[in-house]
Amino acid sequence: MLVYTDLLTGDELLSDSFPYKEIENGILWEVEGKWTTKGCVEVNIGANPSAEEGGEDEGVDDSVEKVVDIVDTFRLQEQPTYDKKGFIAYIKKYIKLLTPKLTPEQQEEFKKGIEGATKFLLPKLKDFQFFVGEGMHDDSTIVFAYYKEGATNPTFLYFGHGLKEVKC
Numbered sequence: 001m002l003v004y005t006d007l008l009t010g011d012e013l014l015s016d017s018f019p020y021k022e023i024e025n026g027i028l029w030e031v032e033g034k035w036t037t038k039g040c041v042e043v044n045i046g047a048n049p050s051a052e053e054g055g056e057d058e059g060v061d062d063s064v065e066k067v068v069d070i071v072d073t074f075r076l077q078e079q080p081t082y083d084k085k086g087f088i089a090y091i092k093k094y095i096k097l098l099t100p101k102l103t104p105e106q107q108e109e110f111k112k113g114i115e116g117a118t119k120f121l122l123p124k125l126k127d128f129q130f131f132v133g134e135g136m137h138d139d140s141t142i143v144f145a146y147y148k149e150g151a152t153n154p155t156f157l158y159f160g161h162g163l164k165e166v167k168c
Contacts, residue, residue: 004163006141007101011133012074013143014158022160024120027113029158031070033145038072039064068145070156076131076143087125090142091118097139098162110161121157129154 002016014020020029070076082090095114099107121128124146132140141162145154 001168003166003168004158005166006133007162007164008097009133009135009137009140011135011137011140013076013133013141013163014070014074017073018070020158023157024117025113026109026160027117028120029160029163031156031158033068033070033154033156035066035153036069036072037064038067068154071131071145075134077134077136079130079132079142081128081130082125084122084125087122088118093139094141094159094162098141098159102161106161117159 003012004014005012014029014031018031018033020031022028023030071078091114095110099110102110121144124144127146129145131143131145141159144157146157147153148155
């Protein structure tokens with residue numbers, strides 16, 4: 001199994017259990033999330049509860065919660081939204097922090113493609129939810145989530161160059 005961690009913080013952000021598609025010249029990875037139910041599952045094992053002691057289940061929490069699989073699996077933490085000015089400031093800082101951690105070849109690819117990826121992201125800012133890894137570091141790679149037109153499940157966008165592949 002492959003896990004993708006934040007190159008800047010080490011937080012787990014994705015795994016190969018969630019296939020991705022490269023967009024914007026490989027700068028962004030697009031991953032489809034799914035709403036799922038977490039919590040109590042009723043299992044009928046064929047027992048006769050009326051013949052057993054105790055009758056009603058006592059002390060059992062039957063709470064059920066709907067969660068997005070990627071957010072739940074990697075314990076992503078939602079962040080406040082960005083306006084255009086704040087987002088541009090984040091991107092400039094992110095480029096400055098990430099570039100030295102890349103190989104010379106990756107640096108070249110990243111520099112060529114980040115402007116196009118930023119132009120792709122800017123018009124969608126109002127539609128995004130912003131997430132970071134579990135550690136909630138100030139210098140984290142941001143994960144963007146939004147709903148494509150007519151979709152009931154969210155789509156997540158990652159900066160591919162900001163992820164480090166780790167074999168488990």
